[in-house]
Amino acid sequence: xxxxxxxxxxxxxxxxxxxxxxxxxxxxxxxxxxxxxxxxxxxxxxxxxxxxxxxxxxxxxxxxxxxxxxxxxxxxxxxxxxxxxxxxxxxxxxxxxxxxxxxxxxxxxxxxxxxxxxxxxxxxxxxxxxxxxxxxxxxxxxxxxxxxxxxxxxxxxxxxxxxxxxxxxxxxxxxxxxxxxxxxxxxxxxxxxxxxxxxxxxxxxxxxxxxxxxxxxxxxxxxxxxxxxxxxxxxxxxxxxxxxxxxxxxxxxxxxxxxxxxxxxxxxxxxxxxxxx
Numbered sequence: 001x002x003x004x005x006x007x008x009x010x011x012x013x014x015x016x017x018x019x020x021x022x023x024x025x026x027x028x029x030x031x032x033x034x035x036x037x038x039x040x041x042x043x044x045x046x047x048x049x050x051x052x053x054x055x056x057x058x059x060x061x062x063x064x065x066x067x068x069x070x071x072x073x074x075x076x077x078x079x080x081x082x083x084x085x086x087x088x089x090x091x092x093x094x095x096x097x098x099x100x101x102x103x104x105x106x107x108x109x110x111x112x113x114x115x116x117x118x119x120x121x122x123x124x125x126x127x128x129x130x131x132x133x134x135x136x137x138x139x140x141x142x143x144x145x146x147x148x149x150x151x152x153x154x155x156x157x158x159x160x161x162x163x164x165x166x167x168x169x170x171x172x173x174x175x176x177x178x179x180x181x182x183x184x185x186x187x188x189x190x191x192x193x194x195x196x197x198x199x200x201x202x203x204x205x206x207x208x209x210x211x212x213x214x215x216x217x218x219x220x221x222x223x224x225x226x227x228x229x230x231x232x233x234x235x236x237x238x239x240x241x242x243x244x245x246x247x248x249x250x251x252x253x254x255x256x257x258x259x260x261x262x263x264x265x266x267x268x269x270x271x272x273x274x275x276x277x
Contacts, residue, residue, distance in 0.1 A: 112183040113257050115158070121250045122160035124225055124232055127167055128246070133227030134167040135177040135207050137192070138257070142218040148179050151190030158185050167225075177210065177222075193217060200240075211235035221256050223249065 048067065055064040120136060127134045137144070152173060156162060158180060166173045166188050176189035192210035200209060211222040215235040222235040232244040234252055244252065 110258060113254075116180065116183050117250055117253045117257070119158045119160045119163065120223060120253065121246050123163035123167075124223060124249060125246045126160070126164050127225045128230045128232055131227060131230040132164075132167055132169065132225065133174075133207055134163075134223070134225040135192070135211060136163070136223040137177050137179045137190070137211075137214055138221045138223070138253075139179060139181045139186075140219045140221065140257075142220065144179065144214070144218050144220060147177075147190050147192060147214065148181075148187045151176060151179065151187035153187050154185045155187075156185050158183055177214075195238075197238075204240075208233065208235070208240060212238060212240055215239075221253065223253075 048070070052064065052067040052071070054060075055067060116138070120138075124134065124136075126132075137147070162185065163178065165171070166178055166185075168174055173188040177192050178188045179186045179190050193213040193216075194206070194209045195212035195216060197212060200212065205226075205228075207224050207226070211224045211233070212235050214220055215222055216238040219237065224233040224235065225231075226233070231242060232246070232249055233240055233242045234244060234249065235241075236256065241252070
């Protein structure tokens, strides 16, 4: 203890800040990798590192030689193996408040968000009652132009009638996802990445896997209507919320898309329009 007290005056504020930042970064990295395949790989690397230290102590020259050379290429190997996790982490940083410093586009007006929610709710009501499968992706902060390019460009104002018509069976655009950017339908018949999660219920099909897949690699909110049951679901940030009603869907979309200060007004507009119709 006396040694510590004698050397306290050598510790600068910058040193404390440095330690806190590094500790926070390690904590966040562990949080991002928790319960992923990458965490199992990290455990394997830790075991190899322990074996490497033991081989050094016990002077096991051959084993030490192989492990030393393996670790020299370890950084490149980790970049390749952890590519999905690194991409996901960087996208989360970009979507954080710090990343939004560089955001230059204006947020959508509350009225346009309300119209968007109303159009989706009306179309989903029709599709659900008739058990017509649908997959609607609403782009948010993370741009998904690469997904839009896989489909047929539409670039049209959103309407419930257009959405219902797109997903009608045996029509050219019904198979695939509709992508909405702002208040416009950008494309239809888009291909989405499928989730690799093994925890998805066995009765859920390709639409739900695609919805989860795009929500894992972006902050998009995805609305799914099951063709078999007509049930409504929402996928967001790698999680799936099932068995929604049209009303609970509208509330969920308003909560996700509408700024807190405008959310109450958005609910009032939807209620007034519902009574009017």
